[in-house]
Amino acid sequence: MSLVGTFLRRLFAGKSESALLPVGSVAPAFAVQDHMGRTVQLADLRGRRVVLWFFPKASTPG
Amino acid sequence: MVLGASFDTAEANRRFATEEAFPYPLLCDVDRRLGLSYKACANASDDYPRRITYVIGADSRIEQAITTKDPGGQADSILASL
Numbered sequence A: 001m002s003l004v005g006t007f008l009r010r011l012f013a014g015k016s017e018s019a020l021l022p023v024g025s026v027a028p029a030f031a032v033q034d035h036m037g038r039t040v041q042l043a044d045l046r047g048r049r050v051v052l053w054f055f056p057k058a059s060t061p062g
Numbered sequence B: 001m002v003l004g005a006s007f008d009t010a011e012a013n014r015r016f017a018t019e020e021a022f023p024y025p026l027l028c029d030v031d032r033r034l035g036l037s038y039k040a041c042a043n044a045s046d047d048y049p050r051r052i053t054y055v056i057g058a059d060s061r062i063e064q065a066i067t068t069k070d071p072g073g074q075a076d077s078i079l080a081s082l
Helices: A002-018 B010-020 B033-037 B071-081
Strands: A031-033 A039-041 A050-054 B002-006 B026-028 B052-056 B062-067
Touching: A031 B026, B010 B026, B052 B071, B062 B071
Parallel strands: A050 B002, B002 B026
Antiparallel strands: A031 A039, A050 B052, B052 B062
């Protein structure tokens, strides 16, 4: 039982960890300040392709 | 259009942008709202977002959703796919 439980926990942990927004879904609206204090809104970028890249921490590799 | 995003302050990201000469905005998601809505983190108390990248189409739909395993090689593969 505990082995099955461990397996299932790992299975679901792995799934929730890897879950991203589905391809084809509408990108969530956002308005976020950038490093120069400008507000960047997704709505203002409609009509352009956007690459949104999350990085863990400033001034670290990758 | 490329947008970087992290949970850093504007000051930390200004320094990073200067060091790396990034020509594009670095979003300072200090309250994690962007990270939460894009599944880059699970909780507003998380220290760091995951290394993930989205390509959002001109129609505001998700075109690609990528978990980065090779930060150095990712940019080339994404650019090649566009």
